[in-house]
Amino acid sequence: MGEEVKVFGAWGSPFSRRVELALKLKGIQYEYIEEDIPKNKSPLLLKYNPVHKKVPVLLHNGNPIAESLVIIEYIDETWKGNYPILPEDPYDKAMARFWAKFIDDRCLPALWKAGWSPESEREKAVEEACECLKTLEGALGGKRFFGGDKVGLVDIAANFIGYWLRLIQEATGQELLSAEKFPDLFKWTDEFVNCNVVKESLPPKDKLLGLFKARIAAAAEAQPSAS
Structure with missing residues (x-):
């Protein structure tokens, strides 16, 4: 070609x-x-x-x-012939677009804010983030992937939740997404990151974790010391 x-x-x-x-x-x-x-x-x-x-x-x-x-x-x-990412059915396609947009417009800003906001703003930020995760838990509805049995548009859009969020939690010691709070979504993160093709398109864990830890250290240094 x-x-x-x-x-x-x-x-x-x-x-x-x-x-x-x-x-x-x-x-x-x-x-x-x-x-x-x-x-x-x-x-x-x-x-x-x-x-x-x-x-x-x-x-x-x-x-x-x-x-x-x-x-x-x-x-x-x-590339229509290879692996459909969006559903064929117009309603299902519209729903996939809706949830992908919800992830970008609502979930990602809320999760990022909850992970990195100063302590004074954290409680409200965490509450908003958990509300978004709860909504996604409902949207997943016990399915293996948002698209059903295979990775689709919404799963790809949610890659931050599947991989980055768990590492931010590890770096900050904060727990937003857990198996206890959101069992279906937590199980989805494992299913998602363990797909071979997904694994190939994720950044190295140690490198990303190092980046987050460096961000925390820089923020701590920027804090005015108590007199």
């Missing part, structure tokens, strides 16, 4: 990893270009994503596409 597929990403970004996972599920060969975010964005990244100036960007035969959920839909429609 001679197609040119490139991904501009950042190794620790769950959004970049979503795009790589979608391509891997489809069996599409691609070239990966690591960006130094946020310090030294390359001229190519700024050229291909002038609106948001961030990763990921998919470059397909010279045409750039930005925003991870938009990219995943593009990948699904472009």
Whole structure:
């Protein structure tokens, strides 16, 4: 086919990893270009994503596409014959889009805030995050994956919850997601990260954990010392 597929990403970004996972599920060969975010964005990244100036960007035969959920839909429609990521049924497709958007608009900001907010704001942030996890627990409804028996759009969108969240919890000592509180969602995280194709599209655990611990240390140093 001679197609040119490139991904501009950042190794620790769950959004970049979503795009790589979608391509891997489809069996599409691609070239990966690591960006130094946020310090030294390359001229190519700024050229291909002038609106948001961030990763990921998919470059397909010279045409750039930005925003991870938009990219995943593009990948699904472009390589239709390989592994469907979105359901065929219009209602199921609409529901998958709804939950993927809910994850991006509500869950991720709430979970990030709960993981990193100062102690004075933490209780409210944790409450909001747990409310989001409870909603997702209901959406999963005891299924193996959000898409049923195999990884689909919502599972890919929830990759932060499946992998990054557990490592943030390990680094901060905070527990938002546990088997006791959210049994179905906790079980899903194990199912998700243990899929071979998912494993290939996750950042190294030690490296990510190191990044989070460094963030905690930097925040501690920035705190004014008690006089």
